[in-house]
Amino acid sequence: MAGSGIRPVIVTCAVTGAVHVPSQSPYLPLTPEQIAQSALEAGEAGAAILHLHARNPENGKPTPDPDIFMSFLPHIKERTESVINITTGGGQGMTLEQRLATPMRAKPEMCSLNMGSMNFGRFPIKDRIKDYTYDWEEADLESSRDYIFRNTYADIEYILRELGETHGVRFEFECYDASHLYNLAHFVDRGLVKPPFFVQTIFGILGGIGPHPEDLLHMKRTADRLFGNDYVWSILGAGRHQMNLITMGAIMGGNVRTGLEDNIYLGKGELAQSNADLVAKVVRILKELSFDIATPDQAREMLQLKGAHNVGF
Ligand code: KMH
Ligand code: ZN
Numbered sequence: 001m002a003g004s005g006i007r008p009v010i011v012t013c014a015v016t017g018a019v020h021v022p023s024q025s026p027y028l029p030l031t032p033e034q035i036a037q038s039a040l041e042a043g044e045a046g047a048a049i050l051h052l053h054a055r056n057p058e059n060g061k062p063t064p065d066p067d068i069f070m071s072f073l074p075h076i077k078e079r080t081e082s083v084i085n086i087t088t089g090g091g092q093g094m095t096l097e098q099r100l101a102t103p104m105r106a107k108p109e110m111c112s113l114n115m116g117s118m119n120f121g122r123f124p125i126k127d128r129i130k131d132y133t134y135d136w137e138e139a140d141l142e143s144s145r146d147y148i149f150r151n152t153y154a155d156i157e158y159i160l161r162e163l164g165e166t167h168g169v170r171f172e173f174e175c176y177d178a179s180h181l182y183n184l185a186h187f188v189d190r191g192l193v194k195p196p197f198f199v200q201t202i203f204g205i206l207g208g209i210g211p212h213p214e215d216l217l218h219m220k221r222t223a224d225r226l227f228g229n230d231y232v233w234s235i236l237g238a239g240r241h242q243m244n245l246i247t248m249g250a251i252m253g254g255n256v257r258t259g260l261e262d263n264i265y266l267g268k269g270e271l272a273q274s275n276a277d278l279v280a281k282v283v284r285i286l287k288e289l290s291f292d293i294a295t296p297d298q299a300r301e302m303l304q305l306k307g308a309h310n311v312g313f
Helices: 032-045 066-070 073-079 096-106 123-128 137-146 153-167 178-189 213-230 239-251 275-288 296-303
Strands: 011-014 049-052 083-086 110-114 170-175 197-203 231-237 255-258 265-267
Touching (some): 011 032, 011 275, 032 049, 032 275, 049 073, 066 096, 073 083, 083 096, 096 153, 110 153, 153 170, 153 178, 170 178, 178 213, 197 213, 213 231, 213 239, 231 239, 239 255, 255 275, 265 275
Parallel strands (some): 011 049, 011 255, 049 083, 197 231, 231 255
């Protein structure tokens, strides 16, 4: 069916994240109002899934504060059919307890789940910034040189049990390298992950696999071998690789992720002015390739989600 134009493609939009800093783009949503507005526009542009982080409205720093999340989650839910997916990865320096505070309270349809501990090098971003708007930004980027993004087997199992088994949350399994696919296979074998599961293969993060077409082929082949038809594949390319890998991955049968969390550029040297602009570009590419765009309810069916009426907000 891949490439036939029959299969609808799920577009995920990651609205603000915790990778980029405000000085990189004036268009990065920072306040709850901006995050909500940008998410809603992305949904209207065709994103079936909205992957959400929160930021401190005072200075744009990523925050796990459930009160800040709760100031925009219900607003978004009331105004869109799109699936709300809350990060459990959080941002640099957050403890697991902090990262899970909002997901445990909100019990959303989906959460991200990062499938291994790793280096997560954001320090090269420093080379592209001349003036910093906020005093935390430069030190935060620099300290990623010595930072380990912690996702141990115990952490992953805890999340699978507490959010998955107890609250019916389904996951966007974030796989930054082939080893993460094997970690996922371990939990599948133990019966803690049940099909159809959503595998977000991530390319081009420093600390993970690269963004070369060969890397995408390797991840796809490995996932096919480990999971057969039990998984729903999605592609996330960081930065300037986003559109290339989305195009290649969609042709190969994948779903796609875009958004300012992963890429702040619409084209060469041109900042994306909104998440909707990125989603609209992805939708244009997919439609040119004769793909249909999955509606939120089609995404719910494909991923067997519990439904928006079964969440805690
Ligand atoms: N920032 C992305 C590369 C998470 O939120 O749990 C991966 C991500 C992680 O979205
Ligand atoms: Zn994220």
